[in-house]
Amino acid sequence: MTRFARWTAAAAATLLLAGCSTGSGSGGTDEGKNGDGTPATAQTSGGTPGLPASIVSQKLDWGRCKGTSDSPAPGSGWQCATLKAPLDYAKPGGRTIGLALVRSKATGGQGKRLGSLLFNFGGPGGSGVSTMPSYESVVGPLHQRYDLVSWDPRGVGASEGVRCRGDKAIQAAESVDATPDDAAEEAAYFKDAEDFGKGCAKAAGGLMSHVSTTDTARDMDLMRQVLGDRRMSYFGISYGTELGGVYAHLFPKNVGRLVLDAVVDPTADTVGHAKNQTLGFQRALDDYLKSTGQDPKQGSLKIADLLKRIDAKPLPAAGGRRLGQTMALTGIVLPLYSKEGWPRLTEALKDAEGGDGSALLALADAYNDRDSSGHYGTTTHSQRVISCLDDKQRPTPEETKKRLAEFEKISPVFGDFMGWDTAGWCHDWPVAGQFDHPEVSAPGAAPVLVVGNTGDPATPYEGARRMADGLGKGVGVELTWKGEGHGAYGSGSDCVDSTVNSYLLDGAVPKDGKVCS
Secondary structure: OOOOEEEEEEHHHHHOOEEEEOOOOOOHHHHHEOOOOOHHHOOOOOOOOOHHHHHHHOHHHEEEEEOOOOOOOOOOOEEEEEEEEOOOOOOOOOOOEEEEEEEEEEOOOOOOOOOEEEOOOOOOOOOOOHHHHHHOOOOOHHHEEEEEEEHHHEEEEOOOOOOOHHHHHHHOOOOOOOOOHHHHHHHHHHHHHHHHHHHHHHHHHHHHHHHHHHHHHHHHHHHHHHHHOEEEEEEEEHHHHHHHHHHHHHHHHHHEEEEEEOOOOOOOHHHHHHHHHHHHHHHHHHHHHHOOOOOOHHHHHHHHHHHHHHHHHHOOOOHEEOOHHHHHHHHHHHHHHHHHHHHHHHHHHHHHHHHHOOHHHHHHHOOEEEEOOOOOOOOOHHHHHHHHHEOOOOOOHHHHHHHHHHHHHOOOOOHHEEEHHHHHOOOOOOOOOOEEEOOOOOOOOOEEEEEEEEEEOOOHHHHHHHHHHHOOOEEEEEEEEEEEOOOOOOOOHHHHHHHHHHHHHHHOOOOOOOEEO
């Protein structure tokens, strides 16, 4: 079972197409100064109070990045380091954890550098260390004046990443019906969720209660201080927008230039997020169906019927595997993240109608980060650990069943799955959730650029306006792109790219409500 992650367009595109060593170096900025010429050593104020000097004044030992079996080492222009952060910010002098960072220094030369530009690519659970180097080509103009920096948030990848179950157990769980039709399937569904949570608790230990978005926002401000930046420059995508909003709320005076693209609705609770995603994916499916000359309503019903038939009788697939309903739906979801994936969806649906589930299963494997040897990545594990610590709401099976009709009305394809997911995702979770929805109000903060895409499947367009309003008057500035796919920047709009670049490079704040078509 997997929730539809709030991933980036870059990560989805990568899926469709298919640790660090020590060394000499220093933390902070070149020549010990920030981009505005102020001494880096003067910028350690304004962060989380009570942090020991050994934490705030640590020097990062930047060195050559090591590759792993899951992620090859980036080119020579990239360096890696480990940041020491408190496990529990309420006990800042206690146990610390290591956060894996990656950077490439600004290419424009001395005098042009503005500072560090921190990236979070979403999830939650996405690895910035593995994603940042591949994203450099998208943000080339920004690289001239910024050090590009990203990291694996706590509980992710090289930052004490969590693996809740092994590869064989993951594959076995793919046969669990995430839209149970009877008492036996329902019992198996919730038993699988319970077992997953127990596996996470065993693997994560004391980390389990300290991987929240709030914890990571505090890590971000520690990074700002250790990197030597007077203000935070940040680019958050998908879930990274929620993280950016929480950062702005906690540290409004430290906000420099923040871009939030593919925006999570900060007013939504667990059920609200699920309804938002159901609406977003149905909209994207409608647009896809229109592009193929089909009537969206009839095309959706046809796909829903295909899924019912697969539920009753899974399809044979390559390697002796079988395609069940849940994996088929996952395979449909992935190509909707980017318009470039639509042709693959057409072929996969055609094959499935003909009785061959191989193409849809391959798409589902890509989404679930499964390689050809049957090894799975841990992104969805980290996502679940983080989101279940964040989300306070725990809908019961009984409450969920009463809401299924609401979800099915929104989408005959995705509604049933997303409805059940509200109860199954954090069922019997070992730790309590922290809030109903994130707090993002940031009075006194500098303007934050909020970018919404009208065709976004995973984070529907309405969330951008709600984020801008939530940040507060004079803080949230909305930019709209009438496009397709998850995220707007780097997706083909010169208007979006130039507006974002001007904001980050020159501080040019566009008029609130600007539209790029």
